Amino acid sequence: MNAPDSSNALAARSELPDLMQTLGSQAKTASALMARAPSAIKNKALAGLAALLRSQIAPLQAANTLDLQRATAAGLAGPMLDRLKLEAKTLETVALGCEQLAAMPDVIGEIIGMKQQPSGIRVGQMRVPIGVFGMIYESRPNVTIEAASLAIKSGNACILRGGSEAIESNRALTALVQQALTQAGLPADAVQLVPTTDREAVGLLITMPQYVDVIIPRGGKGLIERISRDAKVPVIKHLDGNCHVYVDDPCDIAMAVSVADNAKTQKYSPCNASEGLLVARGVAAEFLPKIGAIYAAKGVEMRCDPEAQAMLAKLPGAKVRSATEQDWYEEYLAPVISIKVVADVDEAIGHINKYSSHHTDAILTRDHMHAQRFLREVDSASVMVNASTRFADGFEFGLGAEIGISTDKFHARGPVGIEGLTSLKYVVLGQGQVRS
Amino acid sequence: MNAPDSSNALAARSELPDLMQTLGSQAKTASALMARAPSAIKNKALAGLAALLRSQIAPLQAANTLDLQRATAAGLAGPMLDRLKLEAKTLETVALGCEQLAAMPDVIGEIIGMKQQPSGIRVGQMRVPIGVFGMIYESRPNVTIEAASLAIKSGNACILRGGSEAIESNRALTALVQQALTQAGLPADAVQLVPTTDREAVGLLITMPQYVDVIIPRGGKGLIERISRDAKVPVIKHLDGNCHVYVDDPCDIAMAVSVADNAKTQKYSPCNASEGLLVARGVAAEFLPKIGAIYAAKGVEMRCDPEAQAMLAKLPGAKVRSATEQDWYEEYLAPVISIKVVADVDEAIGHINKYSSHHTDAILTRDHMHAQRFLREVDSASVMVNASTRFADGFEFGLGAEIGISTDKFHARGPVGIEGLTSLKYVVLGQGQVRS
Numbered sequence: 001m002n003a004p005d006s007s008n009a010l011a012a013r014s015e016l017p018d019l020m021q022t023l024g025s026q027a028k029t030a031s032a033l034m035a036r037a038p039s040a041i042k043n044k045a046l047a048g049l050a051a052l053l054r055s056q057i058a059p060l061q062a063a064n065t066l067d068l069q070r071a072t073a074a075g076l077a078g079p080m081l082d083r084l085k086l087e088a089k090t091l092e093t094v095a096l097g098c099e100q101l102a103a104m105p106d107v108i109g110e111i112i113g114m115k116q117q118p119s120g121i122r123v124g125q126m127r128v129p130i131g132v133f134g135m136i137y138e139s140r141p142n143v144t145i146e147a148a149s150l151a152i153k154s155g156n157a158c159i160l161r162g163g164s165e166a167i168e169s170n171r172a173l174t175a176l177v178q179q180a181l182t183q184a185g186l187p188a189d190a191v192q193l194v195p196t197t198d199r200e201a202v203g204l205l206i207t208m209p210q211y212v213d214v215i216i217p218r219g220g221k222g223l224i225e226r227i228s229r230d231a232k233v234p235v236i237k238h239l240d241g242n243c244h245v246y247v248d249d250p251c252d253i254a255m256a257v258s259v260a261d262n263a264k265t266q267k268y269s270p271c272n273a274s275e276g277l278l279v280a281r282g283v284a285a286e287f288l289p290k291i292g293a294i295y296a297a298k299g300v301e302m303r304c305d306p307e308a309q310a311m312l313a314k315l316p317g318a319k320v321r322s323a324t325e326q327d328w329y330e331e332y333l334a335p336v337i338s339i340k341v342v343a344d345v346d347e348a349i350g351h352i353n354k355y356s357s358h359h360t361d362a363i364l365t366r367d368h369m370h371a372q373r374f375l376r377e378v379d380s381a382s383v384m385v386n387a388s389t390r391f392a393d394g395f396e397f398g399l400g401a402e403i404g405i406s407t408d409k410f411h412a413r414g415p416v417g418i419e420g421l422t423s424l425k426y427v428v429l430g431q432g433q434v435r436s
Numbered sequence: 437m438n439a440p441d442s443s444n445a446l447a448a449r450s451e452l453p454d455l456m457q458t459l460g461s462q463a464k465t466a467s468a469l470m471a472r473a474p475s476a477i478k479n480k481a482l483a484g485l486a487a488l489l490r491s492q493i494a495p496l497q498a499a500n501t502l503d504l505q506r507a508t509a510a511g512l513a514g515p516m517l518d519r520l521k522l523e524a525k526t527l528e529t530v531a532l533g534c535e536q537l538a539a540m541p542d543v544i545g546e547i548i549g550m551k552q553q554p555s556g557i558r559v560g561q562m563r564v565p566i567g568v569f570g571m572i573y574e575s576r577p578n579v580t581i582e583a584a585s586l587a588i589k590s591g592n593a594c595i596l597r598g599g600s601e602a603i604e605s606n607r608a609l610t611a612l613v614q615q616a617l618t619q620a621g622l623p624a625d626a627v628q629l630v631p632t633t634d635r636e637a638v639g640l641l642i643t644m645p646q647y648v649d650v651i652i653p654r655g656g657k658g659l660i661e662r663i664s665r666d667a668k669v670p671v672i673k674h675l676d677g678n679c680h681v682y683v684d685d686p687c688d689i690a691m692a693v694s695v696a697d698n699a700k701t702q703k704y705s706p707c708n709a710s711e712g713l714l715v716a717r718g719v720a721a722e723f724l725p726k727i728g729a730i731y732a733a734k735g736v737e738m739r740c741d742p743e744a745q746a747m748l749a750k751l752p753g754a755k756v757r758s759a760t761e762q763d764w765y766e767e768y769l770a771p772v773i774s775i776k777v778v779a780d781v782d783e784a785i786g787h788i789n790k791y792s793s794h795h796t797d798a799i800l801t802r803d804h805m806h807a808q809r810f811l812r813e814v815d816s817a818s819v820m821v822n823a824s825t826r827f828a829d830g831f832e833f834g835l836g837a838e839i840g841i842s843t844d845k846f847h848a849r850g851p852v853g854i855e856g857l858t859s860l861k862y863v864v865l866g867q868g869q870v871r872s
Binding site: 032035036109115117119121123126128130131213214234252255258259261262263266353362364373375376377379380381382383384385386387388390391392396397398409410411413414415423424425426427428429430431432433434435436 | 468471472545551553555557559562564566567649650670688691694695697698699702789798800809811812813815816817818819820821822823824826827828832833834845846847849850851859860861862863864865866867868869870871872
């Protein structure tokens with residue numbers, strides 16, 4: 001029903017609730033078929049999708065050109081256009097992603113912890129798909145394939161709501177996904193695109209608990225806050241990444257310089273880049289001038305507490321200024337870092353638990369007790385010892401895929417792969433036992 | 437601050453928001469201390485609580501008597517009074533529960549799945565407390581101890597909101613919990629009781645995401661629906677238990693009769709009692725008269741589809757009537773059962789997935805393929821083969837404790853024990869790795 005050419009027919013706002021109900025109902029029906037699909041069939045669909053992505057580059061790029069032309073006419077700027085563009089190498093990357101998912105073991109149907117109980121029944125838990133997920137995302141059209149392929153592998157159905165600027169690309173990509181599903185003998189409705197750019201569709205999608213089990217928004221903080229506030233179903237939400245590196249006493253200074261440099265400067269825009277640097281007083285005099293020289297050379301502005309500022313202010317070429325209270329909360333996503341000297345691991349843990357966004361925080365240390373305490377007491381989705389916060393990523397963590405990074409504690413926490421799209425139900429095997 | 441005698445001071449409605457903020461803030465502070473408490477200390481608090489429950493029977497019963505007198509004066513009926521009463525044997529049961537929890541292994545700090553990744557970092561997941569839970573429950577005061585002891589063992593803090601009819605009992609019990617916490621060196625604020633019976637307190641408790649991580653309501657469907665609708669934090673919710681037994685072809689008829697009897701009649705009021713009986717056509721003529729005779733003898737009313745009705749109508753003494761569409765959805769919690777003859781396991785699975793409340797459903801069969809399909813395809817929190825639905829229970833499942841039964845798919849599903857009050861955070865161990 002969501003054929004690429006159907007959107008004009010439903011331009012009328014009044015038809016939108018019916019359209020969304022239909023999408024929901026079709027997704028729910030498809031989800032039951034997906035849940036019991038054999039692994040081989042799901043993998044066949046993924047391999048078929050990869051082949052289609054490679055054989056249909058020209059028509060995909062033709063659709064993409066329509067989006068690019070519209071975006072250019074609307075005055076979209078360079079980096080935004082780059083995100084929208086479907087290059088051949090982008091398509092090859094997502095095709096490879098589909099093949100990698102196909103090669104992964106199927107976690108659906110796995111039974112864990114089966115144990116005999118005193119009554120004689122055996123009780124375990126079976127991993128099953130969560131049902132239907134709704135995905136709301138912005139410009140990059142390759143997310144359409146990432147979400148679709150995760151849905152197929154995990155035995156879920158999904159309803160995709162991409163950015164309006166990518167609607168033609170997303171329609172063309174979704175048509176290929178549905179072709180691959182059909183060719184493998186799976187329901188095309190397992191992956192549906194909201195075929196209209198009407199903004200009201202989002203409000204409807206997030207308030208259909210009878211059809212949609214979870215919403216995954218990807219985009220700016222405003223979008224995610226709005227969705228979390230209005231949704232009537234659970235949301236796997238990723239708000240901000242105010243990540244920290246804490247340089248402990250004692251630590252290997254050369255290693256600390258290398259990791260603190262990488263965590264901030266390897267890329268400024270990802271959510272797992274570090275925004276705050278805490279330094280134990282005992283190593284500050286040795287460590288700070290070294291990292292400060294690197295940051296200065298790379299044009300990274302340093303917003304410091306008075307103690308750090310005193311040690312860094314005279315570095316040649318360094319942009320150093322006083323940090324405000326607000327700086328400790330800030331996710332800069334830019335060549336800016338806040339720096340504070342702390343007494344010890346206790347003060348570092350306290351600062352992080354107060355100001356961080358509970359995304360990813362790292363300690364650089366040689367002290368085993370400090371490492372253990374940091375791991376246990378820092379209340380963040382990913383806690384690290386002697387590694388760059390930039391590793392907080394589904395692929396680097398070995399999940400094989402990533403649909404988002406959750407900063408919540410409920411259900412999924414940290415990078416979310418296939419398991420985040422599943423639930424565990426109890427399985428009981430008896431021989432006629434009754435309760436006495 | 438929530439001393440038993442403080443409630444009069446905050447009678448003014450205008451002070452309630454401040455009171456709830458204070459409870460929340462104190463719980464949050466306590467939760468950080470609980471999260472890092474050693475197992476031995478938490479177990480000491482649980483053992484101390486058990487000892488206090490045994491040594492303080494007289495003062496507890498004196499407080500309980502105040503509740504009972506007030507309830508009697510208000511015209512509360514027999515079974516409601518029974519639920520409210522703190523008998524010596526009830527106190528002994530919860531004291532034993534505390535000791536059993538103390539004897540269980542501590543799951544907090546456990547690290548699972550630690551694996552080396554291609555970058556050289558090792559990545560695993562650590563089980564940590566979820567933080568602060570709010571528990572909203574009705575008359576039984578022993579739930580206060582069950583919730584408090586689970587909070588202590590799981591390293592969480594909790595805010596308890598018991599029924600107004602049990603306020604004196606709950607105050608006395610909470611005072612003992614806080615005494616046990618203090619004696620063990622843990623923060624008394626780890627377990628706090630909302631010290632007022634003002635109904636507005638619930639609305640405030642469920643809308644403090646800055647302090648409360650999850651709400652667990654226990655009570656009627658209306659209460660739970662209201663809380664789910666208004667909460668601004670996740671809710672572990674248990675709505676209704678419309679559980680089914682499906683008698684397959686082929687099956688051991690004697691076993692099927694025994695289990696179908698137990699699932700319905702062993703107790704009528706629990707959520708895991710069966711409300712619907714589905715029978716494969718091939719065994720209906722043999723099975724239905726046998727179970728029908730038992731139900732008739734026990735006074736169980738049978739609401740049947742035409743086919744089952746034809747087989748049961750002439751049973752001596754049987755209360756048999758036609759089922760309406762609504763009957764298939766009904767949670768009777770009474771000596772009533774709906775009965776339907778189905779063609780096969782496919783129709784049974786279809787019926788259950790349409791009408792059941794996704795709580796607990798069982799197949800009674802000798803067919804391995806049917807059993808496998810039922811386990812995989814029935815979309816319920818607990819699915820069973822050849823066992824009574826009455827086993828769906830945290831203790832019977834070996835969880836050691838139960839704080840509720842979740843009919844959701846998100847986070848916790850089915851009986852919720854300590855693990856449902858925890859989350860998994862990623863732990864990364866490196867030797868100075870940086871991202872390239």
